[in-house]
Amino acid sequence: MKIRFINALILTMEEERPLFYGEVHVEGNRLTYVGPADEFNEPFDRIINAEGNLLMPGFKNAHTHSPMTFLRSYADDLPLYEWLHKAVFPLEDKLQPGDQYVLSKVAFAEYLTSGVTACFDMYYSPLETAQAAIDVGFRAALVGTVTKYKESVCEMKAAFHTINKMHPLVNYHLGFHAEYTSTPEILKELAKAAHELKVPIWSHISETENEVQECIKRHGVTPAVYFDKLGLYKYGGGGFHGVHFTDEDFAVYKKHGLHIVTNPSSNTKLASGIAPINQFLKEGINVAIGTDGPASNNALDFFREMWLVTGLAKLREQDAAVVDAYDVLKMATVNGAEAMGLNEAKYLSVGSLADLIMLDMQQPNMQPVNNIEKNIVYAGSKVNVLLTMIDGKILYEDGEFHLDEPISEIYRKAQEITERLKR
């Protein structure tokens, strides 16, 4: 399939390549031309007139729990402990094989409406999520969810070997849930696995003040320092949340070139705090953005997340000048791709994976035009997403989904599962 986008405003996200008008060609799952309008005599299967709308790399949702759609709006406005113990855990315990496959698809559909072309997904039974991604055509990096309750290091290693050979749309990273759901033995095993496989490792980190204090009580140091001492970060990796970071934590992240994924909606709604994004940037640490899962967020709306990354940083630093909109777009695309091991999906450039979105510039929220990048970050919305392409395939266009099954079927099955879990 050869697709030609013409009359497009193009934001490649490459350093020092400003916005320009031109065209983009897609052949198979790769970009074959990104440049000014020209005459091309070769045949195309489809020519899409962008009519001045914007093409850019798809957003990378660098932390989420896609299968948790069954918990969307099930138990909000509750204190955290009650939320977890009375709502989340009891329903999770009732999940049956096949459930996550369906529930993930609802999330993938929502990502498509939000211009998200890849997610970094942490949840149990990653094979189901991976299979759902493959069947839908979504790109998913999956990450281990080792805890002392459920997933073992052995299971994680098995998933690593299986999923990394499964399909080009999916990859798998080592990971564990968090310090407080681990034991020192498990963490040592995890470090051994990372060393053996020579790969990065990921986890939730310093999401709440309480988590940090409990870790200090148990181990005398913060989670990042503790993980470093155990040798977990020898081959890199990173953490999700990073709301409560100390100077020592920043130093660990710098030393190992670790990534941090910020989840501003979730941290806000669960009253966890505001992550020190400005300091992460100053320290030169790679910051990516995630929605977190639909249980806490409850939307999977990348425009909300982008706005909050800079908005909350401004609030935290009491300075309206910190964290520029362009930095946020970089976090949402390039930095996310780096974190997730998707280095071929960073830019709109020849040879890159054809993971791109078209944003509607003719919506009133984009008018009049003063600064397009700032418009996207500060005024953008799902309503601007005209088209989402992953791996050269258009999965969402003009409000219609092109998935492996009708969206109404996915909804019906997800509702059926949700009703069963609540019984």
Added chain:
Amino acid sequence: MKIRFINALILTMEEERPLFYGEVHVEGNRLTYVGPADEFNEPFDRIINAEGNLLMPGFKNAHTHSPMTFLRSYADDLPLYEWLHKAVFPLEDKLQPGDQYVLSKVAFAEYLTSGVTACFDMYYSPLETAQAAIDVGFRAALVGTVTKYKESVCEMKAAFHTINKMHPLVNYHLGFHAEYTSTPEILKELAKAAHELKVPIWSHISETENEVQECIKRHGVTPAVYFDKLGLYKYGGGGFHGVHFTDEDFAVYKKHGLHIVTNPSSNTKLASGIAPINQFLKEGINVAIGTDGPASNNALDFFREMWLVTGLAKLREQDAAVVDAYDVLKMATVNGAEAMGLNEAKYLSVGSLADLIMLDMQQPNMQPVNNIEKNIVYAGSKVNVLLTMIDGKILYEDGEFHLDEPISEIYRKAQEITERLKR
């Protein structure tokens, strides 16, 4: 024109009337039936099958500066002082008659995409904004913008008399910009005007800590207490922002039954702080929601605002349980209508003004269904707005605008004006 909506999920926003499936009839600019499905033998001009989607009262944007679309994304990521003095003021000074008329229409179009059916608008030259609202078919409450630099009390009174007789779609309230842009003489004149006309009065209030401290320096008390002393609140009214409130301020608001309009996006992006919404609610003060203007926000997205009202309250109180989603929906509809003097546009009920919206429940962000009200507040987006009706007329449906002129013409004119202002 008689319109019948069938197969709708209906949220009337009336106390103790839960969500139900049924139908809504509109005749002229009023609702004539809101109830269960039934047989109706009378003829209708149009029957709209809602297909299970949700009908509810439109959102009331209770604080904005609609004509400021020319400043959208013009100067973000700047310190407040620089933003105002290097960007906002110099461009505002170049506005010519007729400019606001066009620039407001861009904002009205954006409100329609966001399910907003009325705005409470503060800006100079309110007649232009009022005329734009009338021509588009938008409902606008306008409010005086008296300052020591521009609008005089005399001009405000003239606007009061003119606009309140102009058209049923518009009304006008007394108002002044803020304490720091006034003089004691002006404020005394304003109090006199309120007493003479026996009407409420409005202003920005305690938006920044600095504003409060400067007022204390000048007058020994906070703005709310100062205004009360001057007798401004004898006939009620309220304030926009209310981020930095003292116990005395709360007492003033309670005593006079004043309204507060919160603007969370703007307060976040300008690093002004988080308003004490939970305390306003506890004190029984009527809280409404506004986007503030496109210069600071930069979007006019009511879903963002609703989410932030509760999200930021949770963050401020460090308690994930405060400010329930349903309270937010009430602020966004009923409370806003009360603040703006639109008591006939509060509910979906027989006799009410036909100001309603239809929200798409078949988007993935609304699936699966656990709690529809929470879905709207926590997961909703402009992408869910299928239809916006004001005064019985459908102004926005399935992404198409039905205005007095093509939306592309509005954009073209607004861009032309914006380019001229920047020259």
